[in-house]
Amino acid sequence: QVQLVESGGGLVQSGGSLRLSCAASVRTFTPYVMGWFRQAPGKEREFVAAISWSGGSTTYADSVKGRFTNSRDNAKNTVNLQMNSLKPEDTAVYYCAAGHGSNWLSMSAYHYWGQGTQVTVSS
Numbered sequence: 001q002v003q004l005v006e007s008g009g010g011l012v013q014s015g016g017s018l019r020l021s022c023a024a025s026v027r028t029f030t031p032y033v034m035g036w037f038r039q040a041p042g043k044e045r046e047f048v049a050a051i052s053w054s055g056g057s058t059t060y061a062d063s064v065k066g067r068f069t070n071s072r073d074n075a076k077n078t079v080n081l082q083m084n085s086l087k088p089e090d091t092a093v094y095y096c097a098a099g100h101g102s103n104w105l106s107m108s109a110y111h112y113w114g115q116g117t118q119v120t121v122s123s
Contacts, residue, residue, distance in 0.1 A: 002026040002112040004096045009117030012086055016121070020081040022096030022114060030054075033099055034072055034079040035110055038092035038119075045095070049081060050104035059104055064090075086121045093118050 003025040012018055022034070035050040049060045049070040058070050067086075072079040079096065093116040101109025 002032070002098050004098060004112055004114035006094065006096045006114045006117040009094060009119045011120045011122065014086060014088055014121055014123050016086050017082070017084045018086065018119060020083065020094055020096075020117060020119070022079045022081075024077045024079075024098060026077065026098075030074050031100065032112075033101070033104055033109065034070075035097045035099070035104060036070065036079075036081050037095045037097060037107065038090075039095070039116075040089075040092040043092075045107060047105045047107075048094070051079060061105075083119070086119075088121045088123045091119060091121050 005023050008020040030053050036048040037045050038048050039045040047061050051058045051070045051072050055072045067084050069082040095116045096114040097110035098112040099110035103109050
C-alpha cells in the first residue's frame with residue numbers, strides 16, 4: 001500500500017511560481033513511476049508530468065513543457081513539481097500518483113493517488 005500526500009499548492013499571480021511536493025509512505029519507493037495530473041472545474045483529469053523510478057527520464061504535457069520541472073528524491077521518498085511562469089489556465093487541483101504502468105500519460109498506469117492540492121493562478 002502506498003499513501004501519497006501532496007503539499008505546496010496555493011494562490012499565485014500569473015507569471016509566478018509554485019513548488020508542489022508529494023511525500024510517499026511506502027517501504028520501497030524506487031520501483032514506482034511517479035506522475036502528476038490535474039483537474040480543473042468541469043474538466044476531466046489530465047496528465048501533467050511523469051518521472052521514471054531513477055529520475056533519469058521525464059515527460060511532460062505540451063501545455064507545461066518548458067515551464068514545469070519534475071524531480072524526485074528517492075532517499076526522501078518525495079517527488080517535486082516546480083511550476084514556473086504560471087498561467088490562469090494552470091488553475092486546477094493537482095494530484096500525485098504512483099504506479100508501474102508503461103503508458104505514463106494514462107491514468108490507468110497509476111495505482112495510487114494522493115488527495116490533491118489546489119493551485120489557483122490569478123490574472
